[in-house]
Amino acid sequence: MIENIAAALTYDGLILRGGFTFADGEDAPFGLSGAAAKSVLLVGQAGAAPWPHFLRWREKQSRTVANPLDTWSRRAIGAVAEKFGAHAVSPSDRPYLPFQQWAMRAEGLKPSPLGILTHPQYGLWHAYRGALLFEEEIAIPEPDAAVHLCDTCAEKPCMKSCPVDAYSEQGFAHEACLGHVRGPKGAPCRTGGCLDRNACPYGTAYRYPADVQAFHMAAFAHQY
Structure with missing residues (x-):
């Protein structure tokens, strides 16, 4: 089943990102029928592979569609879920x-200084x-031990390039970042990420x- 799901996701440039089985007694979300889920498979992307698929879909939609990338992702993943009897959920669901804890568990990743895994x-x-x-247990291979690249990176250039030092050991300075991106000196960030x-x-x-990157930055600048 896992191989078939992975093949179905490639139609939209998406990939499986690992998964796991919930432990007995764990507070698991609901599955398709409303019973507690027993297994989860994460869906995502590597690089910008889904972008052309998203753009083709977006060309046919009204420009008033809110959160178009989330809407497209729900459509694409929902179609695969329907085919394989799963309940599809999104990181933006309320x-x-x-999701980040699931991802670390599924792929053995750790956060970077920027918070991104x-x-x-x-x-x-x-x-x-x-x-x-x-709602059934799926045999999911254990993830390989992942090397955390940040542990071997002595220079940490990711902490030294922001004009307003938005990232530090104290966390993310959201307002400073947002003000810079929206301001007259924020053009490099708005156009190049x-x-x-x-x-x-x-x-x-x-x-x-x-x-x-400009698309994502525009979403950040206008929505928050």
């Missing part, structure tokens, strides 16, 4: 589900778009193109 191959250029919840994220030396082959 109440929020612990660091992948040993993709660096910071990956994302989780949703998950498939099953977060300078700290782009400074990371890992996974550069998967770096999002400038138009993809």
Whole structure:
């Protein structure tokens, strides 16, 4: 089943990002029928592979569609869920589900200084778009031990490139970042993405193109 699900996801440039079985007594979300889920498979992307698929869909939609990438992701993952008898959930669903904790459990990843999980191959250029919840146990391979690249990075350029030092050991200075991005000196961030994220030396082959980064930055600047 896992191989078939992975094949179905490639139609929209998406990939399986691992999964796990909930432990007995664990507070698991609901599956398709309303019973507690027993297994979860995470769905996401590496690099910007889904972008052309998203753009083709968006060309046919009204420009008034709110949160178009989330809407597209729900449609794409929901279609796969329907085919395989799963309940599809999204990171933006309310109440929020612990997607980052699920991702760390499924793939053995750790957060970077920017908060984004660091992948040993993709660096910071990956994302989780949703998950498939099953009410039966699925045999899911254990993840390989992941090397945390940030532990071997002495220079930490991701902490030194932001003009307003938005990221530090104290956390993310949200208001400083937002004010800069919206301001007259924020054009490089608006058009090319977060300078700290782009400074990371890992996974550069998967770096999002400038138009993809600009899309995400515009969503950040206008929605928050």
